[in-house]
Amino acid sequence: MIEISSDVIRGYNDTMILNILMKEPSYGYEISKQIRSISDEKYIIKETTLYSAFTRMEKKGHIESFTADQDPDGNGKKRTYYRITDAGKEYYRSKCEEWDLTKEVVERFIEH
Amino acid sequence: METIKSYLEAMFAGMPNSAEVRKAKSELLQMMEDKYNELIESGQSENTAVGTVISEFGNLDELADDLGLTREIEEVRGKEAETPRRQVTLDEVQSYIENRKKKALFLALGIMLCITSVACPIFSPLTHAYTVGVTLMFLCIGAGVGFIIYSGFADSEFRYITKTLCQIDMSTASYVKDKRRSFEPVRALCVTLGVVLCVICWVPCVMFSTTNAVVVGPALLFPIAGIGVFLIVYSNVLIKGFDILLRLNDRTTISGSYKDLPDSEVQYVSKTAQTIAAIYWPVVVCAYLIVSFLTFQWQITWIIWPIAAVMHRVIMINCVKSDE
Numbered sequence: 001m002i003e004i005s006s007d008v009i010r011g012y013n014d015t016m017i018l019n020i021l022m023k024e025p026s027y028g029y030e031i032s033k034q035i036r037s038i039s040d041e042k043y044i045i046k047e048t049t050l051y052s053a054f055t056r057m058e059k060k061g062h063i064e065s066f067t068a069d070q071d072p073d074g075n076g077k078k079r080t081y082y083r084i085t086d087a088g089k090e091y092y093r094s095k096c097e098e099w100d101l102t103k104e105v106v107e108r109f110i111e112h
Numbered sequence: 113m114e115t116i117k118s119y120l121e122a123m124f125a126g127m128p129n130s131a132e133v134r135k136a137k138s139e140l141l142q143m144m145e146d147k148y149n150e151l152i153e154s155g156q157s158e159n160t161a162v163g164t165v166i167s168e169f170g171n172l173d174e175l176a177d178d179l180g181l182t183r184e185i186e187e188v189r190g191k192e193a194e195t196p197r198r199q200v201t202l203d204e205v206q207s208y209i210e211n212r213k214k215k216a217l218f219l220a221l222g223i224m225l226c227i228t229s230v231a232c233p234i235f236s237p238l239t240h241a242y243t244v245g246v247t248l249m250f251l252c253i254g255a256g257v258g259f260i261i262y263s264g265f266a267d268s269e270f271r272y273i274t275k276t277l278c279q280i281d282m283s284t285a286s287y288v289k290d291k292r293r294s295f296e297p298v299r300a301l302c303v304t305l306g307v308v309l310c311v312i313c314w315v316p317c318v319m320f321s322t323t324n325a326v327v328v329g330p331a332l333l334f335p336i337a338g339i340g341v342f343l344i345v346y347s348n349v350l351i352k353g354f355d356i357l358l359r360l361n362d363r364t365t366i367s368g369s370y371k372d373l374p375d376s377e378v379q380y381v382s383k384t385a386q387t388i389a390a391i392y393w394p395v396v397v398c399a400y401l402i403v404s405f406l407t408f409q410w411q412i413t414w415i416i417w418p419i420a421a422v423m424h425r426v427i428m429i430n431c432v433k434s435d436e
Contacts (some may be wrong), residue, residue: 028139029146046170047143051136051175080139 062088212353218263226254302347308342385431
């Protein structure tokens, strides 16, 4: 079975995460679960990839982290949540445009 | 879940103990825990769940780059090159512990002999041989002091552990931790027994005070107190050995630290508890002095100390937050 090459998709991990955060703030495992289900289980993001994306984007100011209690039934344990910033939304738009262009260019060289 | 924790621990073994790394570690653990819990809930076996979580973890090189840790790792390696840390092997750790037992035994025996020695001349009136009693006392003291000095030299071949910078790896650390944990109940028993013996050592004095053999009481007081002190000293010296080993690693070592760093203070359950703990010993001292000066019964008022020590233990158990 063909698997997604991590080299190719690396540039778009941030885009996927931002897309999920556009809807609502979320936390690590929830985001990885959504990526898996939206991609029909075709792409499973590694924990280390996800965490480094968080730190990278936080440094660039695309997302912000905050701590909140775990789910309503939570036992008082805190969890780190992430939310998208305005700069992040802007970055997301530009990445979407970039992808359209990339796709258009690469597509012309693909024969089935 | 333990497997996942030790996997993560092993993955991070080569990282410096900076705040960033600790945060990364706890965040990653959280994600892995979430995934693990959900897999278990969905009916997967423990082994499958652990396998899935670990296979989807990724690798830390990527993370090190993104966290800007490459520089920190270099730094720690640089520090290591400047002042190399001696890696203490499992074999060395084992023989250190064996040696520590010997040291503890001789030190405790020495102190016990010195305390017990006083009993010899007290006993001697019974046998009408004063000189024998006094000679025996000095022999005991001599032997005791000899033992104490010997115990000081006993670990000279392991002096490097405290004198030079050392570190231990994770498996060695968990070996030491296991040893320490299994010794903990023995130590509790020794200390309790020791304190009890010290507290009740005057009982023979009361028992024999009305009989013909009045001297038996004081003569037994010292050996009993000696045994009590022996138990306390022996178990404390031994446990300190484990702690010395576990403290070898610190913030600057490349492997994780295995013992809470000294800056972590005792956590009290409440403000009141903290106050009680703070004023406890001063209050005991005042009580001792006041009672003693008012009654002038110094020969008996010392009993406040052992009682206060036992009470302190009981109070502290209720006042201090435990880590678990």
